[in-house]
Amino acid sequence: MTSETGVRPSEARRRLLSTATRIFYAEGIHSVGVDRIIAEAAITRATFYRHFPGKKDLVLTYLREVHEMDRSATDAAIAANPAPVDALLAIAHGIAQGIQSPGFRGCAFLNAAAEYPDDDDPVHQEIIAHRQWFLDTLTGLMADVDPETAEPAARHFVMLRDGAMASGCLFDPTLVAETFVRGIEGLVRTRSASYQRKV
The missing domain is CATH 1.10.357.10 (Tetracycline Repressor, domain 2)
Known part of the structure; x- marks a missing residue:
């Protein structure tokens, strides 16, 4: 099963986590919003919330x-x-x-x-x-x-x-x-x- 962007859920989750790990470590956690992570991971907001109910x-x-x-x-x-x-x-x-x-x-x-x-x-x-x-x-x-x-x-x-x-x-x-x-x-x-x- 793939999302509307054609990205497999497991791949989307891996991409989100990899992106968040890189940015959180380099720049801090509070300074980085969900929108930026979504944009840099190249996934949709709906895909993000399917994997993570919220930023925390x-x-x-x-x-x-x-x-x-x-x-x-x-x-x-x-x-x-x-x-x-x-x-x-x-x-x-x-x-x-x-x-x-x-x-x-x-x-x-x-x-x-x-x-x-x-x-x-x-x-x-x-x-x-x-x-x-x-x-x-x-x-x-x-x-x-x-x-x-x-x-x-x-x-x-x-x-x-x-x-x-x-x-x-x-x-x-x-x-x-x-x-x-x-x-x-x-x-x-x-x-x-x-x-x-x-x-």
């Missing part, structure tokens, strides 16, 4: 799509590096690569959080869910490095990552990425060495 539904889908990309990259880093220290460093290197990538505009979730500060807003809740997943993942890995310091170490990792994401938009991204990786290496290796001394 599109925003939530955008954030879930970014979450899945982050999750896939993290899962791949863990699968390729069975040792927890190596997995943590691989995650850090992946973040560093992202900071140095063309068009980098910081963390999509931190950017969205600035636009959706209300705790009860579904978009804000989606942001918190993503960040909790990331913190939980790091805490699990850190627990295999040093169980006694796993939670504060994971929070330290997240704070270093958030700082690097913000700095990468303002300063030399290569320098920021290198500094971030060195910080994570120090964090992880210090915890590992400290735990080895205890046992």
Whole structure:
């Protein structure tokens, strides 16, 4: 089945989401209206509303799509590096690569959080869910490095990552990425060495 423009529904949805992801990330969410997304995706308004009841539904889908990309990259880093220290460093290197990538505009979730500060807003809740997943993942890995310091170490990792994401938009991204990786290496290796001394 195709729409009146001849575009298959699944293709139209993919095009809408791809367009929204590009523009939301580059320019912000509130500044971009549905009309622009419809025009750049080259679909009709009726097609848009068949896939997304409103803009907020599109925003939530955008954030879930970014979450899945982050999750896939993290899962791949863990699968390729069975040792927890190596997995943590691989995650850090992946973040560093992202900071140095063309068009980098910081963390999509931190950017969205600035636009959706209300705790009860579904978009804000989606942001918190993503960040909790990331913190939980790091805490699990850190627990295999040093169980006694796993939670504060994971929070330290997240704070270093958030700082690097913000700095990468303002300063030399290569320098920021290198500094971030060195910080994570120090964090992880210090915890590992400290735990080895205890046992």
